[in-house]
Amino acid sequence: NAGVTQTPKFQVLKTGQSMTLQCAQDMNHNSMYWYRQDPGMGLRLIYYSASEGTTDKGEVPNGYNVSRLNKREFSLRLESAAPSQTSVYFCASSAGEGSVTEAFFGQGTRLTVV
Amino acid sequence: DQQVKQNSPSLSVQEGRISILNCDYTNSMFDYFLWYKKYPAEGPTFLISISSIKDKNEDGRFTVFLNKSAKHLSLHIVPSQPGDSAVYFCAAINFGNEKLTFGTGTRLTIIP
Numbered sequence: 027n028a029g030v031t032q033t034p035k036f037q038v039l040k041t042g043q044s045m046t047l048q049c050a051q052d053m054n055h056n057s058m059y060w061y062r063q064d065p066g067m068g069l070r071l072i073y074y075s076a077s078e079g080t081t082d083k084g085e086v087p088n089g090y091n092v093s094r095l096n097k098r099e100f101s102l103r104l105e106s107a108a109p110s111q112t113s114v115y116f117c118a119s120s121a122g123e124g125s126v127t128e129a130f131f132g133q134g135t136r137l138t139v140v
Numbered sequence: 141d142q143q144v145k146q147n148s149p150s151l152s153v154q155e156g157r158i159s160i161l162n163c164d165y166t167n168s169m170f171d172y173f174l175w176y177k178k179y180p181a182e183g184p185t186f187l188i189s190i191s192s193i194k195d196k197n198e199d200g201r202f203t204v205f206l207n208k209s210a211k212h213l214s215l216h217i218v219p220s221q222p223g224d225s226a227v228y229f230c231a232a233i234n235f236g237n238e239k240l241t242f243g244t245g246t247r248l249t250i251i252p
Contacts, residue, residue: 027201037207068146068229068242069184069245071239071241076237076238116184120238122238128174128186128189129174131185131188133183133231
């Protein structure tokens with residue numbers, strides 16, 4: 027059982043380049059999330075999707091866009107990467123709809139913008 | 141605005157003793173609280189949770205306490221073991237919008 031799969035695991039971008047981080051889950055979960063982790067800042071929510079077809083901004087959405095392609099997939103796009111977006115990105119999913127279950131995380135994508 | 145706060149960035153505890161990690165929140169609409177554990181180069185993994193209608197939940201060595209009037213929760217680990225050394229995050233969710241918010245984390249080091 028794969029759970030939550032993120033690709034790529036590592037990426038180096040030049041300032042101004044664009045890229046899409048992919049996330050897929052195989053647990054038939056309704057809710058999906060994108061977080062970034064920075065030293066001393068914990069896990070900050072970028073965007074989330076409570077169900078297929080809906081997306082909402084989290085705490086730090088600027089510079090990012092998301093697409094909930096279908097129930098399984100939730101992608102995060104950086105249109106013009108900036109050094110401030112150097113971080114470790116985590117995708118997560120949970121059953122949602124008020125279900126009392128935890129969120130499951132992917133292994134993370136370490137992104138460096140130079 | 142940080143709705144979930146962990147004011148201690150780090151904590152060191154002797155092996156075998158009790159570890160107490162604390163978390164405060166500001167949003168009274170949170171329905172459910174969770175604790176996650178994170179090792180380096182891995183994604184966070186779920187540890188234990190508690191509903192907002194309860195004040196205690198226990199699972200083996202781990203117990204979470206919730207004080208709603210103080211908007212405070214804590215995680216107790218007893219006895220602490222070397223494998224417990226990790227970063228611990230508390231999190232809270234509002235079932236109305238399914239927004240899952242995390243704290244800044246506490247790095248726990250268990251001293252052998």
